[in-house]
Amino acid sequence: MNIIIAGGGKVGEVLCSELSSEGNDIILMEKNSKRLNALISKYDITGIVGNGASYDLQMEANVPKCDIFIAVTSQDEINIMSATIAKKLGAKYTIARVRNPEYTKHLDFVRESLGITMMITPELESAKDIMKVIKYPTALSVESFANNRVNIVELKIKANSPLRDMSLKNFRTRYGNILVAIIQRGDEVLIPSGDDFLREGDHIFVVSSLKEVNKFYKLIGDNRAKMKSVLIVGGGRITYYLINMLKEYKMDIKVIENDPEKARELSDVFPGIMVIHGDGTDQEFLEEERLEAYDVFISLTGVDEENIITSLYASQKNVKKIVTKVNRTLLLKIFGTMGLQTVVTPKRVIANSILQFVRSLTNTSVSNVEALFRLADNQVEALQFKVKETSRVINKPLEILPIKNHLLIAYIIRGKKLIVPGGQDVIKPNDHIIVITKEKKYDDIDDILK
Known part of the structure; x- marks a missing residue:
C-alpha cells in the first residue's frame, strides 16, 4: 500500500519501521531535514522536507493517489488540518493523532465533520490500559478481544506459586478453559505445547474470559483485594484521562507534579483530587508523602529514566501494583525489569491501532x-x-x-x-x-x- 506519514517523531519512527517492514511504500513528510535524513537512512522509506499541512507539499508527495495518509506531528491542529487536506485531495483513508483533551471531548463530531477516517489519542488509550490492570490487580497486562468477552492476561510465576514447575498437560487438566498461549522466560519467548513446563520467574499470557480468569486466581491463591488508593507522579495528559476513570472507580487519588503551573491547572480541573506540587522523583519526598501506604504507584513523568528509577523505589517499598511509562523500551534491557510490573508505552499503543x-x-x-x-x-x-x-x-x-x-x-x-x-x-x-x-x-x- 502507498502510505504517507506526516511527522517523524517517536510515533512516526515506529510507524516507518513497522509499516515499511510489512512491504508498504512509505513517504515521510518531516520539517527537520536532519531528522528526516536519519530516518531515511535507517528504514526503507523515502521522504520530503516540509510541513505536512502544506497543500503544495502534499501534491508533491502525490497524496491524491495514496491509500492512507497518517498525521502524527507534535501539534494536534497540524494533524487535523493535514488529514483534512489529504482527504479533500483524494487520499482513500486518513488518520490523525489528537492529544488535547479539549478536542477528545468531541472526537467523533470532529472526525465526522472533517471526513477524517480515524482519530487516535494515545494518552487516552494508555489510560485505559492502566485502568485494566488496576481493576485486575494480579495481571501485569490485559488485552481484550470480542467486545471484552475474551482476554489475554499476563501473569508472573512466583517462587511460592502452585504453578511453579507444572507441566502444561497438568495445567490444562487442572484449570480447564484457561489456555497458556505464551511463555516469556527472560529473552526467550515460547508458543508452548503440552510438553512444556512453567518455571519460577516466567511471564505467562493466559487466554480466557475474565470470569474464568477470576476463578483461576482463586484456585491458585492469588485473588488480591480491590485496589483502593493510587499515587501518581506526573500530571500530564495520561494523568488527566486516568483521573476521570479512577474517580468512577472511587479510589483515593493523589497526584505529584513538579511544574507549579501544571499542578495548579490540574487542581482547578479536579478540585476533589489531592494535587501536590513537588519532585515525585525525590525519594525523601515520596517517603514524606507516604508512598508505602498506597495500593498503586504510577510513574508518568516525561523522562523514562526517572519513571523507571521511581518505580524501582516503589517496588522496594512493597507497593502492591506499579505502573511505569516507558517510551524508549531499550532502557528496560539496560536497567532490567527487576521490580517493574506493568510497563505502558504510548507510542506502541497508537502504532498497534494503526497497524x-x-x-x-x-x-x-x-x-x-x-x-x-x-x-x-x-x-x-x-x-x-x-x-x-x-x-x-x-x-x-x-x-x-x-x-x-x-x-x-x-x-x-x-x-x-x-x-x-x-x-x-x-x-x-x-x-x-x-x-x-x-x-x-x-x-x-x-x-x-x-
Missing part, C-alpha cells in the same frame, strides 16, 4: 483483521480474524490443518459460544478466531497455513 487498521484493508475477501496486539516485548502478535466462506481453513478439523510452526489458534468465538479449540474442532464461516503467533505480517486467516 490493525492497515492490515484490515489488505485482504477483505477471505477474512478481516478485527484486533491486533503486540505482546511479550513486541515479539508475539495476537490477532482476531473474522472468517469468510472463501477461506481455506473452514470446515476441516484443526488436527489436519497444515498450520505453521510457532502458532496457536487460541479461541473460536461462534455467536454466543466461546470455544477453546481441540483437534476435532472446525472453523466455520463468520467465526471470530484468535491467533497467537511469533511470525508477524499476517493480514489474512489463511496466512496461518503452510
Whole structure:
C-alpha cells in the first residue's frame, strides 16, 4: 500500500519501521531535514522536507493517489488540518493523532465533520490500559478481544506459586478453559505445547474470559483485594484521562507534579483530587508523602529514566501494583525489569491501532483483521480474524490443518459460544478466531497455513 506519514517523531519512527517492514511504500513528510535524513537512512522509506499541512507539499508527495495518509506531528491542529487536506485531495483513508483533551471531548463530531477516517489519542488509550490492570490487580497486562468477552492476561510465576514447575498437560487438566498461549522466560519467548513446563520467574499470557480468569486466581491463591488508593507522579495528559476513570472507580487519588503551573491547572480541573506540587522523583519526598501506604504507584513523568528509577523505589517499598511509562523500551534491557510490573508505552499503543487498521484493508475477501496486539516485548502478535466462506481453513478439523510452526489458534468465538479449540474442532464461516503467533505480517486467516 502507498502510505504517507506526516511527522517523524517517536510515533512516526515506529510507524516507518513497522509499516515499511510489512512491504508498504512509505513517504515521510518531516520539517527537520536532519531528522528526516536519519530516518531515511535507517528504514526503507523515502521522504520530503516540509510541513505536512502544506497543500503544495502534499501534491508533491502525490497524496491524491495514496491509500492512507497518517498525521502524527507534535501539534494536534497540524494533524487535523493535514488529514483534512489529504482527504479533500483524494487520499482513500486518513488518520490523525489528537492529544488535547479539549478536542477528545468531541472526537467523533470532529472526525465526522472533517471526513477524517480515524482519530487516535494515545494518552487516552494508555489510560485505559492502566485502568485494566488496576481493576485486575494480579495481571501485569490485559488485552481484550470480542467486545471484552475474551482476554489475554499476563501473569508472573512466583517462587511460592502452585504453578511453579507444572507441566502444561497438568495445567490444562487442572484449570480447564484457561489456555497458556505464551511463555516469556527472560529473552526467550515460547508458543508452548503440552510438553512444556512453567518455571519460577516466567511471564505467562493466559487466554480466557475474565470470569474464568477470576476463578483461576482463586484456585491458585492469588485473588488480591480491590485496589483502593493510587499515587501518581506526573500530571500530564495520561494523568488527566486516568483521573476521570479512577474517580468512577472511587479510589483515593493523589497526584505529584513538579511544574507549579501544571499542578495548579490540574487542581482547578479536579478540585476533589489531592494535587501536590513537588519532585515525585525525590525519594525523601515520596517517603514524606507516604508512598508505602498506597495500593498503586504510577510513574508518568516525561523522562523514562526517572519513571523507571521511581518505580524501582516503589517496588522496594512493597507497593502492591506499579505502573511505569516507558517510551524508549531499550532502557528496560539496560536497567532490567527487576521490580517493574506493568510497563505502558504510548507510542506502541497508537502504532498497534494503526497497524490493525492497515492490515484490515489488505485482504477483505477471505477474512478481516478485527484486533491486533503486540505482546511479550513486541515479539508475539495476537490477532482476531473474522472468517469468510472463501477461506481455506473452514470446515476441516484443526488436527489436519497444515498450520505453521510457532502458532496457536487460541479461541473460536461462534455467536454466543466461546470455544477453546481441540483437534476435532472446525472453523466455520463468520467465526471470530484468535491467533497467537511469533511470525508477524499476517493480514489474512489463511496466512496461518503452510
